[in-house]
Amino acid sequence: MNRHCAIIGVGHTKFGRIEEKNLMDLLCEASLEAIKDSNTDTKDFDSVYVGCMSANAFNNISGIASALVDKISLLPAAADHIKNGPASGGSAVKAGFQAIMSGMSDLVLIVGGEKMTHIAKPGFITSNVATITHPEAERIHGVSLPAMAGLLTRTYLNEYNAKLSWLSDIAIKNHNNGVLNPLAHFQKSIEDIMKHAIKKGKGNWNDIQEFLKDDKVNPIIADPLRLYHICPISDGSAALILCNADIAKEFCDTPILISGIGQATDTHIIYEREDITTLKALKICSQQAYKMAGISPEDIDVAELHDAFEILEAVESEDIGFFPKGEGAKAAHEGLTEIGGKIPINPSGGLKARGHPLGATGVAQIVELYWQLQGEAGKRQIDGAEKGISCNFGGFGNNILSFILERMDRI
């Protein structure tokens, strides 16, 4: 492949409970911000890819990609909606990457988004997300995604002699990072949340780990996982402008290259996997991405992983090649994944603190890496970051994507 694909601009709405905006508002906001950021003209776009999991179920609309193209005046650009569960955003980026690499497009808008917090019916979102599990082998028995994460956690803790508190350490780190991200859903450290609870007379705890064992403030959701081990339900949208790298410099001083992409599928039924604690699809897709980029895990300066449940960040940090199997949670406990640590993971706050508007997440991860590689990540900047990797997790690990980004001027 002689052609290359660069990112020349990004957009990112505030994540959180955004009451005054609907899904289309959020998609438009992130898109227009990315278009402005990239110094492109709305007449220049060949195609648009929207990543969204459940516009139909959550927002009672479909055809969102062509609606968006009209609404932000990109007519007659081609428009498609990519749906791949919580990895819809990543799949949209891959589709846009292929549009550029095929020579069919020179300038592509990617936007991921979801609007969920308005849904009043209890359990509706969890039930809808559970439609990605196997209908007969899993869902019919009441298995939801949190239940699977609970199962994985229990096995991991037993198998590798790990501690639940180490997973809590991941949540603590991600909340600390969220404090540094003005677009994050949660911008409060868990320590501050604890202090606030003490002040309000809700209890008295000596340290955060003790606070996180309290059934009242941190109830069990899916044993052994508690509320703070799990990402929130969020609204939000994130966007990228992809460009044929040959013309990227016309728009942007320091374009960021997508130098590696991988995507792989694993068995639908969890029970059929050799080892529940290994994400085979991530091993395969990250190897594809490293191979395409011609680099190895040691070269990575910053990672955005898919911590919908904190156990996932631990397992992903192993299967993406940073730590040996069974040592991801311990590494996080030891501070190796903090900003300033050996390999900073989720400086954005991750899904836990930045939030998880399903279709937005895969795009938001790449936006964060873009900012980090541009040196524009503000208080959460990783010094001298030149190469970043993401992991966007669909299904329960049966459809995973990985992207490697690099500064064009440092390759």
Added chain:
Amino acid sequence: MNRHCAIIGVGHTKFGRIEEKNLMDLLCEASLEAIKDSNTDTKDFDSVYVGCMSANAFNNISGIASALVDKISLLPAAADHIKNGPASGGSAVKAGFQAIMSGMSDLVLIVGGEKMTHIAKPGFITSNVATITHPEAERIHGVSLPAMAGLLTRTYLNEYNAKLSWLSDIAIKNHNNGVLNPLAHFQKSIEDIMKHAIKKGKGNWNDIQEFLKDDKVNPIIADPLRLYHICPISDGSAALILCNADIAKEFCDTPILISGIGQATDTHIIYEREDITTLKALKICSQQAYKMAGISPEDIDVAELHDAFEILEAVESEDIGFFPKGEGAKAAHEGLTEIGGKIPINPSGGLKARGHPLGATGVAQIVELYWQLQGEAGKRQIDGAEKGISCNFGGFGNNILSFILERMDRI
């Protein structure tokens, strides 16, 4: 672009009311048939694209692409679900085409499908499909897709001095073609349906046009459109194997090239279009496809157009370049679009008679063209067909795709 993309095998389930199979069964059946037809091995696939409009709403499942990859043993192939209303199938083909052309994939499975006839709740399907209309400007006022087609028909008939019976002629032709297609939903001519009704004592009519004006047997659905001007609700699936053309001959004696692709977007709100009787998105995307293929409408031997409503076939036959504006319905009335006519349209029976399982349609159109160009279309074969074009219609004309297919050995 030096690379080319060929089709080396196809699969196509029976379309119709398929009670004994669910959506996954249908997707698997068409996929496995295409894999067998292409002499490929299940280990060879890089990626899989599934086109489906409403798996979540109609079948309460999502993540269908990765589920399919596991079910038919294509692990660890990358899997994505493309959603673009009734053009989901076409968009899946385009995504696969770009995967090949980008150099990311050498062998790709595309499958489109929908399972709808089991839905008991009256109006649910029409309401769900109506989620592609504009929520505030259209849907809130009760406008559904049939209503829009009625509006278009009324305007067209007035504007071009056309007759409703000419649109009925399109339905009659498509039913006649459906008789020749063993996979069609309807394999009965309207004449035979009339004779059967006469025999059953339901009435007495002297010709088909008279029969088609009877409010009892052919009630008005959206004035002036009657039941027989509108495609049915169907179940079914269709699949293609796409391949880097350089290696196509390893699998298939006469690979068929996808030599042109176009996709364009029009305004979401119908009212904002300059002229409701012109499908601007089709004009643009078919010109893109002709340009890429380096041919013109006169070179086309066979076309598969999107006649969800028979008015659409008339309008599309104009905007795709076969007839001047306002003369499409008349041309059909004069027999120019029959098998053996100047430009045969929908030899498969089209959406009217082959049926319209939403996500399957865009793929099924290309399967029909593949068979026609291979000379394998049985009793409905167009003699010596070498170039074909399709039109897959999403939204109400706001997202249209067009594909040109050619025999590799005749270019």
